Amino acid sequence: MRQRNLMRSVQRLLPDGEQVRAASYGYSRHPWTLAYALAAGVAMFVLVGVLGGYSVQSRVLLGGIAAAIAVAATTQYRIFARTTTGLLILRGSRFRLAATSVVKRAGVETEFVPVGGNLITVEWRIDGVIYSVPKRADSELAKVLADGR
Numbered sequence: 001m002r003q004r005n006l007m008r009s010v011q012r013l014l015p016d017g018e019q020v021r022a023a024s025y026g027y028s029r030h031p032w033t034l035a036y037a038l039a040a041g042v043a044m045f046v047l048v049g050v051l052g053g054y055s056v057q058s059r060v061l062l063g064g065i066a067a068a069i070a071v072a073a074t075t076q077y078r079i080f081a082r083t084t085t086g087l088l089i090l091r092g093s094r095f096r097l098a099a100t101s102v103v104k105r106a107g108v109e110t111e112f113v114p115v116g117g118n119l120i121t122v123e124w125r126i127d128g129v130i131y132s133v134p135k136r137a138d139s140e141l142a143k144v145l146a147d148g149r
Contacts, residue, residue, distance in 0.1 A: 002097055003140065009098035010081045010090060023081040023099075024140035025092055026124060026131035030074040037074075041067035078103070078131060080112075082144040089127065112145055 003023075010020045030036070044066035048059045077092030079099040087106035090099040106127065116123040121132040124141070133141055 006079065006097050006099070009093075009100075010079060010083075010088070013090065013099055013102055014083060017084075019084045021082045021084065022140060022143035022146075023079055024133065024137045024144050025077065025079050025097060026126070026133040026137070026141070027075050027077045027092075028129050028131045029071070029076075033071055033074040037067040037070040040070035078126075080106075080126065080141060080144050082146075087144065 006023050006025065007020050010023050014020060041063040045059050045063035048054050048062050054062075072094060075094070077094060079088075079090040079092045081088045081090060081099070087110065089103045089106055089110075091101045091103055092098065093100050104127075110127050111125060113125045114122060115125050115130065119135075121134055122138045124131050124133055
């Protein structure tokens, strides 16, 4: 279901006659994401404390919410798609798995190199940027790269 929606969202952005063959997604975080999240959380904790009337637990909760928003704001989501004419890199939606616009057509010179990973994600260097690709999406990325690479 999720993959079908992703494929449909990519297809909507393609010109007539071009078909999507495979699609996967990944995300990258700004190098200072942790600092931004910490600053937003602490600022919210202090601000709510200055306003008064809130328990420490409420202040911690609101600080955590502010930190989560900062993390979401500093994360870039990308969709990698194989079409009948080549590879595409598309901008992804923040809150659902869907392509929103085409960033670029990836040429032969565009690098797709696995650089590490852990139990949850595989890290890929794609066009000079490190993207985290969830393990469940890594097999789809292999399909994207299978044709013509």
